Amino acid sequence: MxxxxxxxxxxxxxxxxxxxxxxxxxxxxxxxxxxxxxxxxxxxxxxxIPTKALLRSAEIMDHANHAKSFGLTLEGTMKADVKxxxxxxxxxxxxxxxxxxxxxxxxxxxxxxxxxxxxxxxxxxxxxxxxxxxxxxxxxxxxxxxxxxxxxxxxxxxxxxxxRALPGIEPDGKLIWTYFEAMKPSKMPKSLVVMGSGAIGIEFASFYRSMGVDVTVVELMKNVMPVEDEEISKFARKVLEKRGLKILTEAKVTKVDKASDSITAHVETKDGKTTQIKADNLISAVGVxxxxxxxxxxxxxxxxxxxxxxxxxxxxxxxxxxxxxxxxxxxxxxxxxxxxxxxxxxxxxxxxxxxxxxxxRKIPGCTYCNPQVASVGLSEAKAKEQGRDIRVGRYQFNANGKAIALGEDNGMIKVIFDKKTGELLGAHMVGAEVTELIQGFVVAMNLETTEEELMHTIFPHPTLSEMMKESVLDAYGRVLNA
CATH class of the missing domain: 3.50.50.60 (FAD/NAD(P)-binding domain)
Known part of the structure; x- marks a missing residue:
């Protein structure tokens, strides 16, 4: 037995x-x-894991579409074979x-x-x-x-x-998708509505935009990726919109009409007005x-x-x-x-x-859209809500040699310190490879590192990580390369 x-x-x-x-x-x-x-x-x-594989294909597509800026010429047209x-x-x-x-x-x-x-x-x-x-x-x-x-x-x-499914907008596997269906489309839609701009929603919006799809994101809250620091969220939104995403915030999908091969989303904005958006599919990404x-x-x-x-x-x-x-x-x-x-x-x-x-407080969060977003600890607003007296440092990617060499100079690193103790309260990033960089600040917070120790840490050059130190220096009026 x-x-x-x-x-x-x-x-x-x-x-x-x-x-x-x-x-x-x-x-x-x-x-x-x-x-x-x-x-x-x-x-x-x-x-x-599989979404990161999809996003890697999207990243290569984005680079290929800008090959000329790297002095490279690609013969023919870059196409995505969805299968x-x-x-x-x-x-x-x-x-x-x-x-x-x-x-x-x-x-x-x-x-x-x-x-x-x-x-x-x-x-x-x-x-x-x-x-x-x-x-x-x-x-x-x-x-x-x-x-x-x-x-x-x-x-x-x-x-x-x-x-999670919203009443009346339940996924049907054909026209209204969850991340399951969005991950394995049988053909690439021409247009798409993404309901929700959390990590799942914004990653799929980013992927499909890179694949040439006309994407509209509808978010109930004031900012996209609403759990992120507001300044980082606004920065990310500008870059996403520059890439061609349409983003509606303080808006909600109230109803979805389904035709044989398309949907019409009824979107209500904060002023009470309703607009209709027709698309091939809708991704429901309103949480789990x-x-x-x-x-x-x-x-x-x-x-x-x-x-x-x-x-x-x-x-x-x-x-x-x-x-x-x-x-x-x-x-x-x-x-x-x-x-x-x-x-x-x-x-x-x-x-x-x-x-x-x-x-x-020390659990990092990462969103793998283009641009990437990563954070740990308190946002500036949360720190102020707690009555903390804070110092805030910022550093832009466009002042970093490695970021410029990579052609990825659109981003920012933001750090928040307790002014009295030097405790690192939070770190927030948007830009290339920030999902890899964030762990440096997670380790620092876990070791209860102060600003002084970070300032005396030697970061290799040229790297994106140098911006982490520069953001700390900026919080204390000592930034060197800006």
């Missing part, structure tokens, strides 16, 4: 789930992970999907294939997977366990999230919601709030032996937050010394 008892069972194999499983195995815990559709979860298969662009993206995901399977075997983690439901603390029943929403079920990996009852002292829910249904949580009395599981700083729910991490445990709904949250949870379970709750 197969062994069905474990120290830890994790429901969901996304970034949070599979990283938690690996850490559990490293700590000597007998571990199993339950998956119903694809190893790696949404991030690897339908989110973070090949999508195939490359799916291939990247498939490669990493196999990599997760390898990591499970390497760390001796049992994979249980099916849909899990909590029957009582310490016990789950795994049944047949429900029908996947977007494409035929991935082949069941070899060597996995299947349906049955499994027990564990600790059960961690890591079931992720799915696209946690996958808390059909898990048995309600029957067990697990507390939830606004569609997410309520946890303490270590992933514990109100029911002993049941934990939650990642998107299903609430915002920010980011893969790297899920991974770190999972490590904290399992290390606390294992009794590792020195484990402390995650500091949400």
């Amino acid at each position: 197969a062994d069905t008892n474990y120290d830890v069972i994790i429901i969901g194999s996304g970034p949070g789930g599979y990283v938690t499983a690996i850490r559990a195995a490293q700590l000597g815990l007998k571990t199993a992970i339950v998956e119903r559709e694809h190893l790696g979860g949404i991030c690897l298969n339908w989110g973070c 090949d662009v999508v195939a490359r993206s799916r291939g990247v995901s498939a490669r990493l999907n196999g990599g997760v399977g390898f990591l499970m075997k390497k760390n001796k983690i049992d994979v249980i294939w099916g849909e899990a439901k909590l029957k009582k603390p310490g016990e789950i029943v795994v049944g047949k997977p429900s029908k996947p929403a977007v494409e035929p079920q991935h082949p069941v990996p070899k060597g996995v366990k299947g349906e049955g009852t499994y027990t564990a002292k600790h059960i961690i829910v890591a079931t992720g999230a799915r696209p 919601q946690g996958n808390i249904e059909n898990l048995g949580l309600e029957e067990l009395g697990v507390k939830t709030d606004r569609g997410c599981i309520v946890i303490d700083g270590y992933g514990k729910t109100n029911v002993p032996g049941i934990y939650a991490i990642g998107d299903v445990a609430g915002p920010p709904m980011l893969a790297h937050k899920a991974e770190h949250e999972g490590v904290i949870c399992i290390e606390k379970i294992a009794g590792v010394e020195g484990v402390h709750p995650m500091d949400h």
Whole structure:
């Protein structure tokens, strides 16, 4: 008879789930992970990774369209083959999907294939997977366990999230898309409405614009990417509009009429006026919601709030032996937050010394549109709301030699310090490769670095990273190259 008892069972194999499983195995815990559709979860298969593959194709297209400015001449016209662009993206995901399977075997983690439901603390029943929403079920990996009852002292829910739908504007997979359909179009639309300008919406808007699509973004809030610092958001908007995106803020889609091969979006602006925008498709990117249904949580009395599981700083729910991490445990709904949250949870379970709750102020956020946007910590407005006496430093890409040499001189770095203590409160960036640069400030904040230490850090030349130091110097009236 197969062994069905474990120290830890994790429901969901996304970034949070599979990283938690690996850490559990490293700590000597007998571990199993339950998956119903694809190893790696949404991030690897339908989110973070494949979208970056699409955006890489868009980036190369943008560079090719400006080859003349680099002294290069391309013969003929650069064209995008949508089938090949999508195939490359799916291939990247498939490669990493196999990599997760390898990591499970390497760390001796049992994979249980099916849909899990909590029957009582310490016990789950795994049944047949429900029908996947977007494409035929991935082949069941070899060597996995299947349906049955499994027990564990600790059960961690890591079931992720799915696209949120607005009443009356529900995605239909044909004319109204979620990110699933937007990631694998059978043909390139000529025009597109994107509803929502968060990371998902603005990344797809950027991708399709690079592919030559007429794109209109509709955002309910005052600024695009509304979670970002207002100054950075406004800077990004100017660059996006210069690239040809049409952006309507303080506006909402109230209704969508569908024809056989097009949609008409009724858009209401803040002055109460309504305009109609006709397009081939509409992408609904109005956020995501946690996958808390059909898990048995309600029957067990697990507390939830606004569609997410309520946890303490270590992933514990109100029911002993049941934990939650990642998107299903609430915002920010980011893969790297899920991974770190999972490590904290399992290390606390294992009794590792020195484990402390995650500091949400030090979780970086990245948006991979063109221009890229990245941030960590407090925005200028948030710092002022908290009554902080602050210093603000800025540095423009157009004063940096490397950015000019790259032909990527449209961007800005902004830093916010506490005037009294020199504490770095926040960093905000827009421009080329800022999603790679931001981690320098994340490390600095985690080490409680002050402005003095940053000023005395030697940054290599010529690099984009030099702008980070210059922005710090600017906050203290000591900028050198501007």
